[in-house]
Amino acid sequence: MNDNPENANASRKLIIAIDGPAGAGKSTIASRLARKLGYVNLESGAMYRALALKAIDRDASFDEEAPLVKLAESSRIQLEPTIGGNRTLLDGRDVSSRIRERDVTEAASRVSVHPAVRAWMVARQREMGAGGGIVMEGRDIGSKVFPDADLKVFLDADPVTREQRRMQQHKIKGEVAASVAADLRERDRRDRTRATSPLVAAPDAVVIDSTKLSEDEVLARVEKLVDAKRNR
Numbered sequence: 001m002n003d004n005p006e007n008a009n010a011s012r013k014l015i016i017a018i019d020g021p022a023g024a025g026k027s028t029i030a031s032r033l034a035r036k037l038g039y040v041n042l043e044s045g046a047m048y049r050a051l052a053l054k055a056i057d058r059d060a061s062f063d064e065e066a067p068l069v070k071l072a073e074s075s076r077i078q079l080e081p082t083i084g085g086n087r088t089l090l091d092g093r094d095v096s097s098r099i100r101e102r103d104v105t106e107a108a109s110r111v112s113v114h115p116a117v118r119a120w121m122v123a124r125q126r127e128m129g130a131g132g133g134i135v136m137e138g139r140d141i142g143s144k145v146f147p148d149a150d151l152k153v154f155l156d157a158d159p160v161t162r163e164q165r166r167m168q169q170h171k172i173k174g175e176v177a178a179s180v181a182a183d184l185r186e187r188d189r190r191d192r193t194r195a196t197s198p199l200v201a202a203p204d205a206v207v208i209d210s211t212k213l214s215e216d217e218v219l220a221r222v223e224k225l226v227d228a229k230r231n232r
Contacts, residue, residue, distance in 0.1 A: 015151075017153070019201065050099055126145060129146065
């Protein structure tokens with residue numbers, strides 16, 4: 001039996017919330033941090049994308065809340081951690097690649113604005129993370145899903161930088177790039193102005209501006225914050 005309080009704190013499994021707008025790098029940081037800590041990376045965005053994909057497959061409207069909630073209630077969305085990142089399963093089917101495609105991305109942004117859909121997702125996410133040992137990223141994790149998270153980080157970057165990162169990520173340019181940039185700006189507008197759980201840093205979140213930071217530099221800053229929490 002370990003009676004040393006310092007060792008007990010170091011081994012305590014934390015709930016870590018990483019929020020921020022699209023293109024700020026939160027998915028990459030959350031994935032890398034989870035692997036380093038041996039934690040599960042709970043991707044809230046993947047869950048909304050999976051529901052959006054089911055809506056696409058069923059030819060359901062993205063703008064009608066009640067049918068979307070029924071669709072969610074009949075769905076089995078699972079996140080399975082692997083060495084290379086999460087696998088997303090929808091009703092037992094691996095949709096990890098499909099949910100990253102542009103039509104699903106756009107649909108997920110529309111599906112996620114509905115309060116009842118978000119309430120259903122939040123309940124599932126809380127169930128999945130109740131035991132700690134998780135890194136969860138999204139847009140309202142620290143403010144809504146896990147308001148009592150041990151560590152809250154809000155990862156931001158200026159809009160132009162985020163647009164450039166998204167274009168590099170998907171290896172796009174020209175007219176398509178301009179369209180993706182416009183989509184990102186519209187997504188920002190929806191996320192920041194929606195009535196339920198708008199995109200905003202929680203009052204007790206640590207805000208990190210990644211505009212001029214490398215991925216490794218951001219990760220190092222977050223790791224220092226984790227170490228400080230574990231050693232309290």
